[in-house]
Amino acid sequence: MKILVVGGGGREHAIIKKIKENKAVETIYALPGNGGISKDAVCVDIKATDLEAVRDFAIKEKIVFAIVAPDDPLVLGMVDELESKGIPCFGPSKSAAIIEGSKAFSKDLMRNFNIPTAKYEVFDDAAKAKAYIDEHHAPIVIKADGLALGKGVIIAETDIEAKDAIDKIMTQKAFGESGNKVVIEEFLEGPEVSVLAFTDGKIIVPMISSMDHKRALDGDKGLNTGGMGVIAPNPYYTPEIAKESMERIFKPTMEAMNSLDRTFKGCLYFGLMITKDGPKVIEYNCRFGDPEAQAVLPLLETDLLEIMMDVRNEKLTSDKVKFSEDSTCCLILASKGYPQTYDKGFPITFNCDTNDIFLAGAKIVNDKLVTSGGRVLGITKRAKSLKEAIDLAYKAADDVSFDNKYYRNDIGHRALEILEEVK
Numbered sequence: 001m002k003i004l005v006v007g008g009g010g011r012e013h014a015i016i017k018k019i020k021e022n023k024a025v026e027t028i029y030a031l032p033g034n035g036g037i038s039k040d041a042v043c044v045d046i047k048a049t050d051l052e053a054v055r056d057f058a059i060k061e062k063i064v065f066a067i068v069a070p071d072d073p074l075v076l077g078m079v080d081e082l083e084s085k086g087i088p089c090f091g092p093s094k095s096a097a098i099i100e101g102s103k104a105f106s107k108d109l110m111r112n113f114n115i116p117t118a119k120y121e122v123f124d125d126a127a128k129a130k131a132y133i134d135e136h137h138a139p140i141v142i143k144a145d146g147l148a149l150g151k152g153v154i155i156a157e158t159d160i161e162a163k164d165a166i167d168k169i170m171t172q173k174a175f176g177e178s179g180n181k182v183v184i185e186e187f188l189e190g191p192e193v194s195v196l197a198f199t200d201g202k203i204i205v206p207m208i209s210s211m212d213h214k215r216a217l218d219g220d221k222g223l224n225t226g227g228m229g230v231i232a233p234n235p236y237y238t239p240e241i242a243k244e245s246m247e248r249i250f251k252p253t254m255e256a257m258n259s260l261d262r263t264f265k266g267c268l269y270f271g272l273m274i275t276k277d278g279p280k281v282i283e284y285n286c287r288f289g290d291p292e293a294q295a296v297l298p299l300l301e302t303d304l305l306e307i308m309m310d311v312r313n314e315k316l317t318s319d320k321v322k323f324s325e326d327s328t329c330c331l332i333l334a335s336k337g338y339p340q341t342y343d344k345g346f347p348i349t350f351n352c353d354t355n356d357i358f359l360a361g362a363k364i365v366n367d368k369l370v371t372s373g374g375r376v377l378g379i380t381k382r383a384k385s386l387k388e389a390i391d392l393a394y395k396a397a398d399d400v401s402f403d404n405k406y407y408r409n410d411i412g413h414r415a416l417e418i419l420e421e422v423k
Helices: 010-019 051-060 071-076 078-083 094-101 103-112 126-136 159-171 239-259 292-299 304-312 386-397 413-421
Strands: 002-007 027-032 065-068 120-123 140-144 153-156 182-186 192-199 204-206 215-217 221-224 229-232 266-275 278-285 327-335 357-359 362-365 368-371 375-383
Touching: 002 010, 002 051, 010 027, 010 292, 010 304, 010 357, 010 375, 027 051, 051 071, 051 078, 065 078, 065 304, 071 078, 071 094, 078 094, 094 103, 094 239, 094 266, 094 278, 103 120, 103 182, 103 239, 103 278, 120 126, 126 159, 126 182, 140 159, 153 159, 153 221, 159 182, 192 239, 192 292, 192 304, 204 239, 229 292, 229 386, 239 266, 239 278, 292 327, 292 375, 327 386, 375 386, 386 413
Parallel strands: 002 027, 002 065
Antiparallel strands: 120 182, 140 153, 140 182, 192 204, 192 266, 215 221, 229 327, 266 278, 327 375, 357 375, 362 368
């Protein structure tokens, strides 16, 4: 069986390693993949956003099943393009992927269907956005409407910072056309929880919860990044919160999309904040989170490829989605300077087993693996206890070498404190 995975980051590497466990899989193609993925799949230098080239490759190679993992090709309609040529896919259609492609759409969806979220307004005029800030004041959250590599959210602690964010997004076009509109939200307080869920539009089956660490620096300081580390499960996500989230958020979202004729089939990501009034949605993503997938998928005990095929064929059942009771810690090793400017091209060497390492910003140059991005790789360790998983991940970080290596030193510390409190 020939499988195609569209994308080339740590998330895709985690997906590829997991679907390799299915014995019916003969060949996995990654488009474009990366230098690290090339050890587990055949990498082909085709951009994930080149719909026609991906389609033509899939037809030529007689791909049996395709997995479209990143947000950009999903929002552009990659699944529609492949399905139109008879190639079954895991991932939402273009009409469903708008749930991530437009924050204005997703916020309106939540308001119209009474799904709990922060109060907000949408603006396409910078002057009106600034006037709104003068009226409501910081702390306040500014979001670019479209896709921005996970960096289009600015939490402003002062009115000046908020107005600077408006200029950055709308006037300076830091995120291109994604900043033509902004969503301005009230600032919510509480712990954050990430929950990925499989859904075929008929049922929705949540995966194990996780806790992302978005800020670049220790103590949750510095700029927002695509994610500097993840632990799973998240201790804030209690059975009571899980039940409330299913009843008030997960099912209503699936049903709302169905009612709009935008049935979502794939992995739906819920970014939640546990407020004093219960869980509220911070954001939706139309795909596996990265690095969340690197922490969650290693705990999946059932066959990922079979689940994905069941989602596509609208045959998903909860009994096919089983997770271990272990814990994981995914530690991201990045290039110093990320998410702003950084040097690259440094050789990467390993003094350890690489089975639980997922490569992202890496390529092969003269038969050597070298750094090529901000987030270079993720190290995921699994253990009976969260503390043990964290300790193992940090120990393994010492066994991976490249110049300019940087990582946070406090991934999972907050979760450990919570676990101590509830003992």
